[in-house]
Amino acid sequence: MLKIGVLIxxxxxxxxxxxxxxxxxxxxxNDQAKYIGLVIGVAFSTLLxxxxxGIFLGLLSRAGALIDDVPEANIWVMDPGVKNxxxxxxxxxxxxxxxxxxxxxxxxxxxFKAMATVRTQTGQLESALLVGAxxxxxxxxxxxxxxxxxxxxxxxxxxxxxxxxxxxxWRGEKISLGNTVELNDRRAVVVAxxxxxxxxxxxxxxxxxxxxxxxxxxxxxxxxxxxLVRTSPDYTEKEVTENINAQTGLMALSSSDFRDKxxxxxIDNTGIPxxxxxxxxxxxxxxxxxxxxxxxxxxxxxxxxxxxLKAIGTSNFRLIGMVALQACVVGFVGYGTGxxxxxxxxxxxxxxxxxxxxxxxxxxxxxxxxxxxxxxALASMVAxxxxxxxxxxxxxxx
Amino acid sequence: MPMxxxxxxxxxxxxxxxxxxxxxxxxxxxxxFGAGQARIRVLRGIDLDIYAGETTFLVGPSGCGKTTxxxxxxxxLRPNEGTVSLYGEMTSQMRGGxxxxxxxxxxxxxxxxxxxxxxxxxxENAAVPLVVQGMSLSKAVRKASExxxxxxxxxxxxxxxxxxxxxxxxxxxxxxxxVHNPRLVICDEPTASLDAQTGHAVMEMxxxxxxxxxxxxxxxxxxxxxxxxxxxxxxMSDGQITSVKTKQESQLTSDVNH
Numbered sequence: 001m002l003k004i005g006v007l008i009x010x011x012x013x014x015x016x017x018x019x020x021x022x023x024x025x026x027x028x029x030n031d032q033a034k035y036i037g038l039v040i041g042v043a044f045s046t047l048l049x050x051x052x053x054g055i056f057l058g059l060l061s062r063a064g065a066l067i068d069d070v071p072e073a074n075i076w077v078m079d080p081g082v083k084n085x086x087x088x089x090x091x092x093x094x095x096x097x098x099x100x101x102x103x104x105x106x107x108x109x110x111x112f113k114a115m116a117t118v119r120t121q122t123g124q125l126e127s128a129l130l131v132g133a134x135x136x137x138x139x140x141x142x143x144x145x146x147x148x149x150x151x152x153x154x155x156x157x158x159x160x161x162x163x164x165x166x167x168x169x170w171r172g173e174k175i176s177l178g179n180t181v182e183l184n185d186r187r188a189v190v191v192a193x194x195x196x197x198x199x200x201x202x203x204x205x206x207x208x209x210x211x212x213x214x215x216x217x218x219x220x221x222x223x224x225x226x227x228l229v230r231t232s233p234d235y236t237e238k239e240v241t242e243n244i245n246a247q248t249g250l251m252a253l254s255s256s257d258f259r260d261k262x263x264x265x266x267i268d269n270t271g272i273p274x275x276x277x278x279x280x281x282x283x284x285x286x287x288x289x290x291x292x293x294x295x296x297x298x299x300x301x302x303x304x305x306x307x308x309l310k311a312i313g314t315s316n317f318r319l320i321g322m323v324a325l326q327a328c329v330v331g332f333v334g335y336g337t338g339x340x341x342x343x344x345x346x347x348x349x350x351x352x353x354x355x356x357x358x359x360x361x362x363x364x365x366x367x368x369x370x371x372x373x374x375x376x377a378l379a380s381m382v383a384x385x386x387x388x389x390x391x392x393x394x395x396x397x398x
Numbered sequence: 399m400p401m402x403x404x405x406x407x408x409x410x411x412x413x414x415x416x417x418x419x420x421x422x423x424x425x426x427x428x429x430x431f432g433a434g435q436a437r438i439r440v441l442r443g444i445d446l447d448i449y450a451g452e453t454t455f456l457v458g459p460s461g462c463g464k465t466t467x468x469x470x471x472x473x474x475l476r477p478n479e480g481t482v483s484l485y486g487e488m489t490s491q492m493r494g495g496x497x498x499x500x501x502x503x504x505x506x507x508x509x510x511x512x513x514x515x516x517x518x519x520x521x522e523n524a525a526v527p528l529v530v531q532g533m534s535l536s537k538a539v540r541k542a543s544e545x546x547x548x549x550x551x552x553x554x555x556x557x558x559x560x561x562x563x564x565x566x567x568x569x570x571x572x573x574x575x576x577v578h579n580p581r582l583v584i585c586d587e588p589t590a591s592l593d594a595q596t597g598h599a600v601m602e603m604x605x606x607x608x609x610x611x612x613x614x615x616x617x618x619x620x621x622x623x624x625x626x627x628x629x630x631x632x633x634m635s636d637g638q639i640t641s642v643k644t645k646q647e648s649q650l651t652s653d654v655n656h
Contacts, residue, residue: 019535023518023526030517308513311474312574313502313530315495393469395509396586 020314024322027302028329034298035330038291042334042372043341045287049280049368050342050360056276058198058358063266064259065197065357066113066131069142073228074237076258077108077244080251084265085258086201088113091224091250098248099227104235105244109134111226112213118204119182120169128165128204130183132213139228141194141207147177148192153209159183160192164356165204184216198357200266284371292379295330299323299383303390310392319387323380331376335369419485421582421614422448422471427480427490429466440466442637443480450485450581453605453615453627458634464618467634468584471616472505473497485581502530506575508604510587512567514559514574520566521546521555524573531578538577545573549603565596569603576607583608585617589624601627 028035061068066085067076077099079089099108112132117125133140138150146163153160159181166175173179179190183206194207208216214223229252231240237254244252253261267273299306306319342360349355429441440463448454456464469475471482473489482490484504492500506527514523524546525538533541546555549569559567568588575583588604589597601624608615617628625631625645632642 019529019533019538022535023515023522023529026517026522027515304513305515308507308509308515309526309530310498311472311501311507312527313498313505315498391474393465393474395474395507395513396465396469 020318020322021325023309024325025329027305027322028298028326031298031301034294034301037294038298038330039334039337041287041290041294042331042375043338044290045283045375046335046338046368046372047341047345048283049371050339050364051345052276052279052283053364053368054342054346054360055355055358056272057361057364058355059200059272060263060266061357062198062200063262065199067255067259067262068197070111070140070228070255071143072139073109073230074255075229075231075241075244075252076111076255077227077229077248077250077252078225080249082251084262085113088225090222091227092222093224095248095250096224096227099229099244099250099252102240102243102247104232104240106230106232107137108227108229109137109139110210110224111140111228112210112223113225114213114217114223115202116184116206116216118169118206119185120171122171126168126204127202128169128183128206129199129202130213130216131205131207132210133207134228135209135211138209140210142196144195146193146195147175150192152191153207155189155191157187157189158191158208158212159188160194160207161190162194162196162203162205162207164198165206166190166193168204184218186216188216203354284375287372287375288378291330291334291375292382295327295379296383296386298326299386303386304394306387307390307392307394310390311395316388319390320384323384323387327376327380327383331372335372338372339365339368418452419450419612420447421450421485422446422616423481423483424467424471425481427467427470427477427482429463429470429475430478440637441470441477444637444639446632446639446642448614448616448630450614451609451611452629453609453617455625455628455631456616456618456634457620457625457631458640460620462634463637464634465586468586468616468618471582472507472584473501502527503578504581506578506580506583508568508571508575508583508585508588510590512559512564512571512591514567514570516559519556519558520551520562520570523559523570524577526574527578527580542573542577545577545607546570548607549573563596564592565600568592568596568600572600572604572607579613581613583613583615585615585619587619587621588617589619589621594623597621597624 063085079091081089096108096110099105114130116128116130118128119125131140138153141150141153141160148160152158161169163175169181170179175193177190177192181188181190188206196205199205217223229240231237241252241254244250310319346358346360350358424444424446427441427444428439430437430439432438444467456467458464466475470477473492477490481488487500489497489500515526521539521543524542525535528538528541529535543552543555546552549572551566551569551573554562554566562570585604589600592600604615605627628645630642630644633640
C-alpha cells in the first residue's frame with residue numbers, strides 16, 4: 001500500500017487541484033483485478049503490434065540482405081526480366097565487358113548467386129546459398145570476418161561460411177576453420193567465417209571466388225547472375241544506370257532501387273503482409289474490446305461513487321478529468337509493459353539465429369503508443385459519456 | 399406556525415419568520431418523469447418550509463415522492479414547475495457550475511446505503527467534501543479525523559469501509575455529511591440498514607452533531623422508532639404534503655388515536 005501511495009503522489013503531485021486525481025487513482029488501484037486486466041489488455045495489444053511489426057520489417061529487410069552486404073557497389077546490372085534477388089536469369093559472360101565499356105562506370109565485377117546442396121557431417125542435406133565474388137577484388141564478400149580473411153579465399157576449394165550457417169551445418173560445434181563439406185557433391189574447405197545479414201530464403205550462405213562458384217555448379221559458361229558496378233565520381237547513379245540501360249539493353253538499378261524492388265516483390269507476391277496485418281489488426285481489435293469492456297465495467301461499478309461525488313459537489317469537468325486520468329494511467333502502464341515485453345522478446349529472441357536481424361524500430365514503438373492511446377480513447381469514450389450524463393439523484397436509490 | 403402553507407401565504411413569508419431562519423422554501427413544486435403517455439407526476443405542487451435549527455422528518459408510504467422531493471431540494475433533480483430556495487437562494491433557477499458549487503458548500507448527505515468510496519479509508523471518506531472544495535487531501539483528512547474522534551471512530555479512521563460494521567459506516571457517512579459545516583443536511587433513510595439500537599445511537603449522534611441554530615436537517619424515514627428525534631414531521635402522500643406537525647402535535651395525535 002505504501003508503494004501505491006508513493007506512486008499516486010508521484011503521478012498526481014501534491015497541489016490542491018490534484019487531490020481529486022489522487023482519489024481517482026485510489027479508486028483505480030483499489031480494484032486490482034480490473035486494473036491488472038486493463039493493463040494486460042493494453043500491454044497485449046502493444047506487445048503484439050511491436051513484435052509482429054518488428055518481425056515483419058525484419059523479414060522485409062532480409063529480402064535485400066545481399067545488396068546490403070555489398071556496399072562497395074552502388075549499381076546492380078541484371079537481365080531485364082529479374083524481379084527480385086531470388087529469381088535470377090543468367091547473363092552471358094560478355095555482358096561484363098559491355099558494362100565496363102559504358103561511360104560513367106568506374107569499375108564493374110561479376111557476381112554469382114545460386115542455391116546449392118550441402119551435405120552436413122551427419123549426412124543430412126541442407127539447402128544453402130552460394131555466392132561467387134570477383135576473383136581479383138573480392139567485391140561481393142561481406143566485410144565482417146569473424147575468423148579468417150578474404151585473402152584465404154584464394155586457396156583451392158576455399159569457401160567462407162556465415163556464422164549462423166556454420167551452426168546449422170556443424171551443429172553443436174564451436175566455430176573453427178578447416179572443416180570440410182560437400183557442396184553440390186564437391187569438396188569445399190572452410191577458410192573463413194563471416195558475419196552477414198540474415199537472408200530471406202536460406203540461413204546458410206557460402207561465399208567463394210566467382211570461378212570457384214562456377215566450378216561448384218558445373219554449369220560451365222554464361223552463369224553471370226549480376227554485374228556489380230561502381231560509378232565514376234563525376235557521374236550520378238541515375239546517369240550511369242540510364243547509360244547502361246541504353247547501351248547494353250540490360251537492366252541497371254541503383255542499390256537502393258533494387259532493394260526497394262526486392263522488398264516490394266515480397267510485399268506484392270507473398271501473404272506475409274496480409275498475415276502480419278491480420279495479427280496486428282486482431283491485436284488492436286482485441287485490445288479495444290477487452291479494454292473497452294473492462295473499463296466500462298470498472299466505470300459502471302463505480303458509477304454510484306461518481307454520482308456521490310457529483311452530489312457532494314464535484315463538477316462534470318472534474319469527474320471527466322478523473323476518468324480520463326484513470327484511462328491515461330492504464331494506457332501508460334499497459335503501453336510501457338507491452339513495449340518492455342516486446343523489447344525483451346527482441347533482445348532474447350535475437351540470440352536465436354532464426355530471429356537474427358529482427359529489431360524494434362523506434363518509429364514502430366512510437367506508432368504503437370499512438371495505437372495504445374487510440375485504444376484507450378475508444379475504450380473510455382463510452383465510460384466518459386456514462387459519467388458525464390450520470391444522474392446524481394441515483395445516490396438516493398437503495 | 400404550520401410548515402405547510404397555502405401558496406399565497408407562503409409567498410408572503412419572509413426569510414426571517416418569528417426569528418427563525420427559513421432554510422428551505424418549496425413553492426408549487428411539480429416533478430414529472432417520463433414522456434408522452436408514460437409521463438408520471440411524482441410531485442403534485444409541493445409547498446413546504448423548513449427552518450434552520452430544526453430536524454424535520456419527511457415521512458409517508460413508499461412511492462409517495464419523498465426521495466424525489468429531497469432530490470429536488472438538494473438540486474439533484476430540477477423541478478418541472480415551481481421554485482425551491484435554500485437560505486434565500488433560488489437553487490431551482492441555478493445552472494451548472496453555480497449549483498454544483500452551492501451544493502458543495504451548503505449541503506451534506508447521509509444515505510441509506512452509506513455510499514462510502516471503498517477505495518478510501520474512513521478518514522479519507524469523511525474528508526471528501528473538503529477535498530471537493532479544494533482543500534488538500536492531507537489537511538482534509540486531519541480535519542475529518544478530528545470529527546471522527548468526536549464520533550468515537552478515531553481508532554477506526556484508517557480502516558476501509560469493508561472493514562467496518564453498518565453502524566460504523568453510517569457514522570463515517572455522518573462525518574462526511576458534516577465535515578464541511580453545511581447549512582442543510584439531507585438524510586435518506588439513515589437507519590434503514592441498521593438494527594434498532596445502532597439506529598438509535600446513530601440518530602443521537604446526528605442530532606448532537608448536526609443540531610445547530612443555523613443548520614437544518616431533513617430526514618426521510620419509514621422508521622417510526624426514531625420519530626422522537628424530529629422537531630417537525632411532514633407527512634407526504636401521493637406526491638403532496640398532507641400535514642406538517644411539531645413533535646408535540648404528533649405525540650398528541652398519537653395519544654388521541656391510542
